[in-house]
Amino acid sequence: MKPTGSVAAGVHQALLAPPDAAPLLLGGGQALSYGQCRDWVARASQGPMADCAGQAVAIWMDKGPLYAQCVLAALFAGARYLPLDGAQPAERVRAIVADAGPRLLVLDAAHARLWLAQPQPADGPRLLVLSDEAAAPGFDAAQWQPSALDRLRAAAPLSEQPVALDEIAAILYTSGSTGQPKGVQLSQRNLLNFAAWSARTLALDASDRLLNLASFNFDLSTFDLFAGLQAGASLYVTSEPELHHPAGLGALIEQQRISVMYAVPSLYGLLIRSGVLEAMRPRCALRRVVFAGEVMPKPLLQRLAAALPQGCGLYNFYGPTETNVCLWHAVEPAELDSPEPVPIGLPIAGAEVWLQDEQGRRVEAEGELGEIWVAGDCVTPGYWRRPDDANSANHRRGCHATGDQGSWRAGRLQYHGRQDRxxxxxxxxxxLGEIEAALARHPQLAEVAVLGMPANGGVRLLAAYVPREGALVPGSLALKQHCATLLPAYMVPQQLVALAGLPKNANGKTDLRRLREQLIGNASD
Structure with missing residues (x-):
């Protein structure tokens, strides 16, 4: 079934739910009905966002129901939403905003103060602060609105702006190899195709209660927002502090009767190691558990399956941000007893996936490695303001080279890791190049190299550095603090090692293989 309409149109029908329907958005002590959200979105899309059609609306605030409402309002206004993680360093946010050029930047009070801590560019975005605090100096009543927007009244009932399927619906910024984040554009077609397919595949309906764990600048959140809401389900939006307390998260899953959960394997690992999922198993309402974003270690998957209620389905979703989800696999009980890794499976509806060798030939033999290529409705339009990027050229042809290695096994794709850094x-x-670029900005460093090392089923970031001649050798804490001003917390290296020099290959470049061997050798001494 080909996607039609728009993301806003798909959500609109659900927003017309009767007053006695289950709440649409929960979190932070709030329970907002579909009607309350419908009225708020109408006020925001017809008020401060009314002139944003075809433009970007950036959102920088703490995660919660208000953030989700801002995303919906931007889409109903015919705008593209640009989500910024509330925990990202201000300098990185400024770089993203300068690159994206949004018409409007929506903030809460805390992030408004961070934004105003530096001089404002003359061509910067218009500001809208949503806060119940008293307005800060320098803001007028139009710029600083109560979070309920109750000073405004919608001029008409909620309606969505007409947009074409190939119009940009969102820009999600990811790490860039050049040292600068790059924006992946998602079209209306991309989001509609994924939302319709996933809601249908997981049989979502109005009785479901979804748990949003991913940041809204992470593509996993598009499932929560669009598949869940189009199905008329309820969505609990976790706050950042809730994510770091396994016992509290387990209690939330139990008390809120969460039935569908989509998260990265590392978060499931946190819940398993703490014992909270096993403890609440008799009272757990989970019926669909989906994992994506990184490799699920088989021992963790086995423990997760044992901790979930009888009959709860387990699903592996695969896809880079440039395709959102393009492959999927429903885990079969027999696979849990096999030592083989779970496959990434088969293409979703509207996607074509194949393997290709270095000569551009298709790889079809069982067990033979090739790069995973994707085409179809899931492939995004490319990177914002990067038309010369190699992948943007591919996207104009309707395909994406993932950089991931795969092989066919029993008719399904198996994942074999990355080809690059x-x-x-x-x-x-x-x-890793973005982390190296951030470290290289430290005035006391001459050379840097960053590696990912396996650790507890995940990845540990390790940085090697060479101090400048005659400079004081900076300590690990100072370098971590330097990185924290430029990078998200998950990109700050956990370990930093000072070396007299980095090993070089015949071309004079850092020999990463020898460096890895050297660092592993040092760790074992």
Whole structure:
């Protein structure tokens, strides 16, 4: 079934739910009905976002129901939403905003103060602060609105702006190999195709209660927002502090009767190691558990399956941000007893997936490695303002080279890791070159190199550095603090090692293989 309409149109029908329907958005002590959300979205899309059609609306605030409402309002206004993680360093956010050029930047009070801590560019975005605090100096009543937007009244009932299927619906910024984040554009077609397919595949309906764990700048959140809401389900939006307390998260899953959960394997590992899932198994309402974003270690999957209620389905979703989800696999009980890794499976509806060798030939033999290529409705339009990027050229032809290695096994795709220096940390894409670029900005460093090392079923970031001649050798804490001002927390190296020099290959470049061997040798001494 080909996608039609728009993301807003798909959500609109659900927003017309009767007053006695289950709440649409929960979190932070709030329970907002579909009617309350419908009225708020109408006020925001017809008020401060009314002139944003075809433009970007950036959102930088703490995660919660208000954030989700802002995303919906931007889409109903005919705008593209640009989600910024509330925990990202201000300098990185400024770089993203400068690159994306949004018409409007929506903030809460805390992030408004961070934004105003630096001089404002003359061509910067218009600001809208949503806060119940008293307005800060320098803001007028139009810029600083109560979070309920109750000073405004919608001029008409909620309606969505007409948009074409190939219009951009969202820009999600990911780590960039050049040292600067790059924006992946998602079209209306991309989001509609994924939302319709996933809601249908997981049989979502109005009785479901979804748990949003992913940041809204992470592509996993598109399932929660669009598949869940189009099905008329309820969505609990977790706050950042809730994510770091396994016992509290387990209690939330139990008390909120969460039935569908989509998260990265590392978060499931946190819940398993703490014992909370096993403890609440008799009272757990989970019926669909989906994992994506990084490799699921088989021992963790086995423990997860044992901790879930009888009959709860387990699903492996695969796809880079440039395709969102393009492959999927429903885990079969017999696979849990096999030592083989779970496959990434078969293409979703509207997607074509194949393997290709270095000569551009298709790889079809069982067990033979090739790069995973994707085409179809899931492939995004490319990178924002990067038309010369090699992948943007591919996207104009309707396909994407993932950089991941795969092989066919029993008719399904098996994942075999990366070809380049991109890796996943807690599900987030990390380009090691961006971390190196941030470290290189430290005035006391001459050379840097960053590696990802396996650790507890995940990845540990390790940085090697060479101090400048005659400079004081900076300590690990100072370098971590330096990185924290430029990078998200998940990109700050956990370990930093000072070396007299980095090993070089015949071309004078850092020999990463020898460096890895050297660092492993040092660790074992």
């Amino acid at each position: 991109m890796l996943k940390v807690n599900g987030y894409r990390v380009e």
